[in-house]
Amino acid sequence: MRTYSLDDVYETRKRRDSWWTVYFVDPVACRVALPVANRTRLTPNSLTVLSLVLGMASAVCFGTNQLVAGACVFYLSFMIDCVDGKIARLKGTGTPFGLWLDYVGDRVRVVLCAAGLAYGQYALTGDVRFILLGAAVAVLDLFRYVNAPQMKRVREIVREARLGPLTAQELERLEQERLERLPRGRSFPKRFNRFLARHRVRSHLISGIEFHAAVFVVAPLAGAWALIPLSVLAGVLLLVNEIFLVYRMWRFTRRHRVASSQESREHVLV
Template sequence: MTSFTLADVRERTYKKRDAWWTVFLVDPLASRLVVWTANHTNITPNQITFGAGVLGLGSAICFALADWPWLVAGAILFHLSFVLDCMDGKIARLKNNGSVFGAWVDFIFDRIRFFGCMLALLVGQWAATGEVVYLLLTPVVTFVDLLRYLNGSQVAKTRQSMREKLRAAATGSPADTAGDDPESTETAEQPIDAAPATAGDGAPVVFMEEVLRENPDLDADQVRSGAHLSGARVIDVHQGFSRKFGWYERVRAFLLRSRVRPHLFSGIEFEMFVCVLAPLTALLAPISPLPGLIVPVVVLSCAALLFFEVVIVYKLWLATRDFTKEMNRIQAG
């Protein structure tokens, strides 16, 4: 049996950028569990996904019971289920035994786990307290979570469409217009580690965002100088955002050195705040006369997620303006 090390897990399964909750609160445990699991068992990624679903079911049951010890137990089980949810992908990448169907199963189980636990938490609190605010929050949380999925998908398609058109314009090749159809699920994205396309003058064509993602020690000015890119042609559709927020590149580089993505409150943090942090505030119940903090934490989570979604859309809008300028510049020669 192959002997995997912690270094193997980090090198072969860690994403170059990830949610801060995953980087600091999940990966340190998940990676060590992956080493033991990969070296001592034949457990498959799908079996780990099923285990995460079982823990998620246990978490939902605990939330439905509503009393503070059960809320704390439910929060712990939900976090552990997310650890397993991260492990299945790592095992798949480490042992190269993943599957397309397994990715579908992982996604579906993840959504069922979150919605089941969220409903159990809020409806359980309504049943226990009679406070209608818990029922009112249920569709709000559902809407916010659905919105971020729809927005994330469409933003990714739009960005990919811009990259493909700019790459095609720079290389003189036909553009792949898969991203133009809003109903299309095909992105045809060129992998970041693939060989870059070349412009008409033979120079490689690269995108600023991809270079910085792969090389967090570089800054935008170094990339623009081309000193580290062997004469590559750099295309940047985020110049407008960078000009308006000069500090962003420095913060982004600082975060990426720790693998933390600048999108500081993403879907992962949203789920963890709702199903881990909010119920954990029940620990204050035996020692504090204050009302429960579940509602404030859930409201704060919704507000934070919506704020970052607005920022993403604003950044995309500025990028579309830079895209038009860059296309005009390329077409003008």
């Protein structure tokens, strides 16, 4: 059996990722993935299930008002969720079912932890705002995950109409070429975007991952007083980011009209 090095694990990291993952999760996840790959027979799917079990444990901690424990277990759950992808890419053992399991597991974890937080704080304080907060977190997260694949599909339809079907590697190459063609101006936004790209950080700084981190890690560690204000702030920033992404998609479709708009709509809806 092949022995992997830490550099091999580093190669499995995404080309660009959320800043929370890049700075606060990957440094741990890569070092955990190394012994998992070399010394165990754990599969990506078994790691996904372990991540989901830890997510359930985090929800129980939140529901019993153990905020610090819940935050730590949630972080551990997310970290293991990152490890499973690295093992899948490292060993080439990813499967379509694994993608589905990972997707559904993430949603279940968020819904359960949101419910746990809401129940735990409402039972303690009787403040109905915590029930509304839990519902809002779950709905916003589900909206984001329904919206993202639809936007991606729209872009794929437009690209296929212009260039024909493309593989994931070809799409990545086109994106890299686009970044390289960006003007090397001295304005702060351009320099900042290039700085982020060099450090593998995505340009939209408030994504679902940062939203989860704020609600289920940072706020519980700060204390019960921070749950509502930090969650509301993170939710507003995430919603603004989603609106901005929809606007960019709209601009993209306006620039590159598909010949048969009716056919495109049918593809998106099925």
